[in-house]
Amino acid sequence: MRAMVYRGPYRIRVEEKPMPRIEHPNDAIIQVKLAAICGSDLHLYHGMMPDTRVGHTFGHEFIGVVHEVGGSVQNLKVGDRVMVPFNVYCGSCYFCARGLYSNCHNVNPNATAVGGIYGYSHTCGGYDGGQAEFVRVPFADVGPAVIPDWMEDEDAVLLTDALATGYFGAQLGDIREGDTVVVLGAGPVGLYAARSAWLMGAGRVIVVDQVPERLEKARTFAYAETISFRETPDVVVRLKKETDYLGADVVIDAVGAEADGNLTQLVTGTKLKMQGGSPTALNWAIDSVRKGGTVSVMGAYGPIFSAVKFGDALNKGLTLRMNQCPVKRQWPRLFEHIRNGYLKPSDIVTHRIPLEHIAEGYHMFSAKLDGCIKTLVVPEGA
Structure with a gap:
C-alpha cells in the first residue's frame, strides 16, 4: 500500500509499505477513505515529540470502510463505513471503565500517562496512523463506530479528533x-x-x-x-x-x-x-x-x-x-448537535489534497500558506 512515512524533522514522503495484517482476533483492517492533517501532527513533523521513529506513519484523524475483520470482531463487518477515534483503548481496564479512554492502561507499554494514539510516535504506543491507504485498528469492537447514514464523510472525519477535542x-x-x-x-x-x-x-x-x-x-x-x-x-x-x-x-x-x-x-x-x-x-x-x-x-x-x-x-x-480527549464519549451529544444543524464541522475545511501530495500539504499547513486552516487527505481510489 501507499503511505506517508517519516524520515526526520520536516522530511516526510509517500512510499510503499507492507499492507497491515490482522495481528489479533479483535483487529480490523480499515481502507482509509478520508484522513486529515492535525495541528498536533506538526509537533511530530517539527521533531518536537520524543521517540518519533523513521518509517512511522502519521495520522490520527481518519474514516474508512472495513476491509477485513479478525475472528472475534462482532460489531463490525466488511463493507461498513466507520469513523475511528484517535484513542487506541481496550474498553475494559480501570480507566476505560470510567470513560477515560485516552488514559487506557493496556495499550501503551511506553508511558504510564497517555494511552495509545494512532500515528503519534512510539511514545504513544507506536501505532501506525491513517495517512495511508489502509490501517490496522485494534480493539475493533470498542473504538470504531459505524457512521450514521445522514452524516457526510467530511463531517465524520472531523469528529475523530478536532471537533471532539x-x-x-x-x-x-x-x-x-x-x-x-x-x-x-x-x-x-x-x-x-x-x-x-x-x-x-x-x-x-x-x-x-x-x-x-x-x-x-x-x-x-x-x-x-x-x-x-x-x-x-x-x-x-x-x-x-x-x-x-x-x-x-x-x-x-x-x-x-x-x-x-x-x-x-x-x-x-x-x-x-x-x-x-x-x-x-x-x-x-x-x-x-x-x-x-x-x-x-x-x-x-x-x-x-x-x-x-x-x-x-x-x-x-x-x-x-x-487531558487528551476521550473522543467516543463526546460523540452522542455532538451527533445531535450536527443532526439538528447547530454545527457543520466541515465549514472550517480549506484544502483537500491527494495522499501523494501530503508533503506539500504539511509544508503549507506548517507555514500557514494559502489561508490554510484544515487540510483533508484523500488516498488514491478512495
Missing part, C-alpha cells in the same frame, strides 16, 4: 451561563472550542491568534470577538481591559507546545528541542483568567521544565483541567 476543551472549562471565555489559538481545535462555548452557555467568547485568516474564521464560524497578539503590545493586559480588569472566567489553551512569544522559551523549546515546547500560551492562560477561574488545556505538550507560572496559578486559586 474542541468540545471537550469547552467542557473542561465548566462554563456557566453568561461566562466570558477566552480561547488561545484559532486553529481547528480552538475554533471548535470557541463555537462549543456558546453551546454551553457562554455570554462572551474572545479568540486570540495572529493569523488574519484564522481570526476571520473565528469571527464567521465561531461568532467570536478576536484579538491579534501581533497587533497588541501585551495580550494579557488587553484581555484584562476587556474583562473589567478581573480576567476571563474560563481560558482555553488550544495552542500547546509551539506557541510564539517568550524568546528564551521559544528558542529552548521549539528551536533547540531542549524541552518539549514553549509554555507561552499556558502562561498567558494563567495570567489572563480571573482569580478562582478555570484554565482548560487542549494544546499538546511534551516535557516542559522552563518557567511555567504554577505559583501564580496556586495563588490565584485556579482550577487547571486537561
